[in-house]
Amino acid sequence: MPELPEVETIRAALAPRLEGRRLARVEILDPRLTRPYDLFEVAEELEGDRVVAVERRGKYLLLRLESGLGLLVHLRMTGGFHWRETTHERALLELDDGTRLAYRDVRRFGTWLVLEDAELEPYLAAKNGPEPLGPRFTSRWLGERLARRRAPLKAVLLDQRVVAGLGNIYADEALWRARLNPLRPASSVEPDETRRLVRAIRAALAAGIERQGSTFSDYRTPDGASGSMQDEFRVYGREGLPCPRCRTPIAKTRAGGRGTWYCPTCQPAT
DNA sequence: ACCTCGTCCTGGTTGC
DNA sequence: TGCAACCAGGACGAGG
Numbered sequence: 001m002p003e004l005p006e007v008e009t010i011r012a013a014l015a016p017r018l019e020g021r022r023l024a025r026v027e028i029l030d031p032r033l034t035r036p037y038d039l040f041e042v043a044e045e046l047e048g049d050r051v052v053a054v055e056r057r058g059k060y061l062l063l064r065l066e067s068g069l070g071l072l073v074h075l076r077m078t079g080g081f082h083w084r085e086t087t088h089e090r091a092l093l094e095l096d097d098g099t100r101l102a103y104r105d106v107r108r109f110g111t112w113l114v115l116e117d118a119e120l121e122p123y124l125a126a127k128n129g130p131e132p133l134g135p136r137f138t139s140r141w142l143g144e145r146l147a148r149r150r151a152p153l154k155a156v157l158l159d160q161r162v163v164a165g166l167g168n169i170y171a172d173e174a175l176w177r178a179r180l181n182p183l184r185p186a187s188s189v190e191p192d193e194t195r196r197l198v199r200a201i202r203a204a205l206a207a208g209i210e211r212q213g214s215t216f217s218d219y220r221t222p223d224g225a226s227g228s229m230q231d232e233f234r235v236y237g238r239e240g241l242p243c244p245r246c247r248t249p250i251a252k253t254r255a256g257g258r259g260t261w262y263c264p265t266c267q268p269a270t
Numbered sequence: 271a272c273c274t275c276g277t278c279c280t281g282g283t284t285g286c
Numbered sequence: 287t288g289c290a291a292c293c294a295g296g297a298c299g300a301g302g
């Protein structure tokens with residue numbers, strides 16, 4: 001499931017080969033991709049437009065086009081781009097250099113949205129809080145958001161308006177690094193714990209980017225390569241295995257409706 | 271306003 | 287061995 005490190009890895013792989021290229025052909029193979037809008041006409045409109053930048057905001061990929069339009073892609077669970085032919089292709093981009101770029105999405109949760117230049121910023125700002133690796137994500141900001149929420153800490157971290165880009169995996173990994181229990185009410189987190197959490201979120205995501213994301217089911221880079229972050233998971237998916245810090249068996253619970261792994265010793269309930 | 275839960279979707283895993 | 291039920295989860299909408 002692509003989270004910030006996986007989306008950033010995909011962005012970095014696409015940018016050098018997309019930027020400056022014209023979209024010679026745009027084909028939507030699965031109409032669900034653009035639901036609730038009908039993108040078939042817009043797809044035609046995109047043809048001939050030139051990609052000027054490939055950006056990432058939270059878990060969104062943004063293809064900025066010369067005309068001012070932006071193609072906003074959310075990969076959800078199983079979306080991804082592939083330079084080579086693959087299965088479960090839901091859309092195709094053909095570039096003016098003859099290159100074929102396929103959009104693959106087994107489970108079809110992913111979405112494509114085309115917005116005008118002026119609409120992009122308001123849309124992204126409404127969906128996403130600060131970038132966790134950027135200067136706006138401070139312990140003060142996070143502390144203010146946590147203070148007003150009684151939901152489990154992990155559930156609040158999965159709220160993209162609080163911090164953009166965390167998903168189920170990196171939320172668990174960050175909480176382990178910060179030694180915080182995922183089920184604690186968010187408002188119970190103290191200022192020094194919030195500072196630890198900010199550093200832990202940054203470290204967990206930076207490690208993921210460095211390792212080109214984590215591949216254990218579906219995610220691949222556009223070149224078909226696997227990430228290696230899954231070999232570095234401290235808690236995610238490791239029920240019963242020893243905590244890397246204290247050797248206590250990792251426990252599994254549910255938080256915010258999601259499978260949640262943590263160390264009962266390092267991450268005590270209170 | 272906040273919180274929880276169901277929904278979307280498919281393939282891999284589990285259990286009988 | 288076969289097949290159905292279950293499970294995974296990001297975002298969103300319904301309902302409390």
